[in-house]
Amino acid sequence: MIFPEDFVWGAATASYQIEGAVKEDGRGQSIWDTFSHTPGNVADGDTGDVACDHYHRFRDDVALMRELRLGAYRFSVAWPRIQPDGHGAINPRGLAFYDRLVDELLAAGITPYITLYHWDLPQALEDRGGWTDRDTAYRFADYAQVVHDRLGDRVRNWATLNEPWVSAFLGYGNGVHAPGRRDPAEALRSAHHLLLGHGLAARRLRDSGAGAVMLVVNSAPVLTPAQVNDPSAVASEEDAAAVDRVHALLTRQFLDPAVYGRYPDEVVAAAERNGGTAHIRDGDLALINAPLDLIGINYYNPCVVEAGPGLPADPAWPGSEGVRFAEADAPTTAMGWPIVPDGLSRLLIRLSQDYKQVGLMVTENGAAFDDVVENGRVHDDDRVAYLDGHLREVHRAIEAGVDLRGYLVWSLLDNFEWAEGYRRRFGIVHVDYATQERLPKDSAFWYRDVIVRNGL
Ligand code: PNW
Secondary structure, eight states, X not given: OBOOTTOEEEEEOOHHHHOOOTTGGGOOOBHHHHHHTSXXXXXXXXXXXXXXXXXXXXXXXXXXXXXXXXXXXXXXXXHHHHOTTSSSOOOHHHHHHHHHHHHHHHHTTOEEEEEEESSOOBXXXXXTTGGGSTHHXXXXXXXXXXXXHHHTTTOOEEEEEEOHHHHHHXXXXXXXXXXXXXXXXXXXXXXXXXXXXXXXXXXXXXXXXXXXXXEEEEOOOEEXXXXXXXXXXXXXXXXXXXXXXXXXXXXXXXXXXXHHSOOOHHHHHHHHHTTOSTTSOTTHHHHHSOOOSEEEEEOSOOEEEEEOTTOOOOTTOTTOTTEEEOOOSSOBOTTOXXXXXXXXXXXXXXXXXXXXXXXXXXXXXXXXXXXXXXXXXXXXXXXHHHHHHHHHHHHHHHHTTOOEEEEEEEOSBOOOOGGGGGGSOOOSEEEETTTTEEEEOHHHHHHHHHHHHTBO
């Protein structure tokens, strides 16, 4: 199974999950500092204060990436390192860190992919309303410009937001993520302002000569329970309506405005039932519909639903009244997430049909398992099987004609897994948090061989 010649192989991380050094070199506070330091929010009271100490160890980490033969590395920039207050004054020491990181990557022959926002909003902006406030979108575009001005001579690939669905609906809907607010109207407003921020930033990046502008979404095929193991299973009319509505809330809510400049009816209806649509101003959709080169897809598992007459909306899913979120009949990872590899090919094929003119890239895929270190090795056969199964589906999608540019594993390192803290390990490289020692797992060596062969 050989992949296209120019296929991009790499790994991904995010600033708050790996950097640590939260008080260093003038970094301001982010909503994740506040949230993780508030008891009860993160498993075991973990915080990102030290994380993988990547801020100090990035040279070693880049050397490791090189040994693993990664062609690309997707990382995020911490906005509060660049603008401690979220606007105005620029912190040169924060920019200098990413400058060093980029140079180190380029010297190692690794192509950097920058994500501008992977959830660490400056706390100062949250104090003014965070993403519920329209101004945050404009602040984000200014910040994007600052980072591009400094790194755009060496970095061609730019993602605006990582997973705006998660930012809006776990941050402001069910409160499982920072800033921990729980209000369906605020969540829907936030989703719109995130999109507006994307559009404003995407246009600024494009006007400044960025190579490729990308929006990264968490997406999934939405399936009935029967369709998990039988793609041809026919859904009842009621179940099919639940599937379509959840697909609109998860994926089309973000990609239809970005690619076509319109909201799905289901999203407008959700807003009408939750605080109204006044925040969607005339002209916003045209701004959101900025030229886009690539859609980044983060895929972990399918979303399984059926009709649930009379059920209230799930707090993470405003507009999901009458939907039952169901379990998949499939083995699970340590996160409890079902393992359904062909969900990835089904998703990629659907998205390539729905958003024809935009290329796709898998910007995250991977799994947490309960790894054990024995005699200096981690025999993570479960992770190898997960990655192997999903890469076969990536290949299948390419064979089916999907314009798929690359695959980035989540994650390079074990790291701070948000509300789950450090107890969930997604890395292909094990991190001993007591010593900060890095130990490539069997999956890392396996992945290196895949990259070298450009195939399975
Ligand atoms: C993604 N959900 O997060 C993120 O981009 C990563 O930072 C994260 O570490 C990785 O996936 C693994 O979790 C998600 O509940 C978190 O649907 C939660 C959900 C989806 C994605």
